[in-house]
Amino acid sequence: MAVAMRLASMNSISNPTTARASDSFMRKLVILLLLVVNAALGIVLWFRVNSELPLLLSTFFADATLGLIAGFGGKFVFRKWNLAVHYLVVFVSVVVGMILLGSLTEFVLGIGPLGLSRETSKQFRQLSFDNTLPAQLRSLEIDIRTIFDFSRMDAGDAAHFAGSLLLAAMSLQAWRKSPRQVIEVEPLGHSQIEVEPRSSIGASLAPDGSHGSNLHQPVVWFRSPTPSATPTPRVRSKNRIKPFVPKEAKAPRRSRSRRKANIQLAVVEEHRCPYCLDPVARNDARGVKECEVCHTLHHADCWAITGFCQVPHLNT
Numbered sequence: 001m002a003v004a005m006r007l008a009s010m011n012s013i014s015n016p017t018t019a020r021a022s023d024s025f026m027r028k029l030v031i032l033l034l035l036v037v038n039a040a041l042g043i044v045l046w047f048r049v050n051s052e053l054p055l056l057l058s059t060f061f062a063d064a065t066l067g068l069i070a071g072f073g074g075k076f077v078f079r080k081w082n083l084a085v086h087y088l089v090v091f092v093s094v095v096v097g098m099i100l101l102g103s104l105t106e107f108v109l110g111i112g113p114l115g116l117s118r119e120t121s122k123q124f125r126q127l128s129f130d131n132t133l134p135a136q137l138r139s140l141e142i143d144i145r146t147i148f149d150f151s152r153m154d155a156g157d158a159a160h161f162a163g164s165l166l167l168a169a170m171s172l173q174a175w176r177k178s179p180r181q182v183i184e185v186e187p188l189g190h191s192q193i194e195v196e197p198r199s200s201i202g203a204s205l206a207p208d209g210s211h212g213s214n215l216h217q218p219v220v221w222f223r224s225p226t227p228s229a230t231p232t233p234r235v236r237s238k239n240r241i242k243p244f245v246p247k248e249a250k251a252p253r254r255s256r257s258r259r260k261a262n263i264q265l266a267v268v269e270e271h272r273c274p275y276c277l278d279p280v281a282r283n284d285a286r287g288v289k290e291c292e293v294c295h296t297l298h299h300a301d302c303w304a305i306t307g308f309c310q311v312p313h314l315n316t
Helices: 002-014 016-049 055-077 083-104 118-125 133-138 155-173 199-203 300-306
Strands: 234-236 241-243 288-290 297-299
Touching: 016 055, 016 083, 055 083, 055 155, 083 155, 288 300, 297 300
Parallel strands: none
Antiparallel strands: 234 241, 288 297
């Protein structure tokens, strides 16, 4: 026994990760079982207080409550474990809770009575608690398939257990995110794409008249330009992204033109008669007539011919 304890301690020291994982699993399992036991005790207390309720309603409430608490508790306590571990610990906790419910309510709720078979109980009675107990336990001939006696259980117990387990499984699947499937696609270079002209498709026929393997190859009609080895860096501006151009490659800026404009402004004011289109001055020898509305200057003789201003602002 001491040698076995020493070997177990040496294994735990040599494999600290495995020992830590097993310790964490057992600690979480104990926490879950304590949660289920407390839920079973609460259900039993509620059943004793509300004993006048119909038995069918009390049974359904007990099975549903125990299954939901076991399912959500296992999902929360073992949230970083996989789904198989969730189902295993939830199944164990539901079995423990249902057996505890049956034993505390005189087998009205839960399942039971569940006991050992006659042969197994007879072997356990023959055990003597002395120094030879480990050897006696190893010498026991216990059949796992007949260790429990299910003859005193009826179909109602199986229905209660199945209903509680079903609700526990439904609570495990509730609000579960489906894992994202990531598909890695290896990019194909231009050297790996074989392009055949259309005339070669007819030549790909086998001698026996069947189509060759080249018939099903894709035909690329437009080839994209070959990417350069050194990509051109891009510079972000305020409105859009422009390709980066080195300073040496920039075109020289044009110098501003210094030639005079075609239109020039002068200080001298020139008036022309709108009738004869000849220049007219304030001291013209032909006489000057100024319009009272637009103040346009006319020759006096031109104004006398028409009798009104030749600018069409008053013409109808």
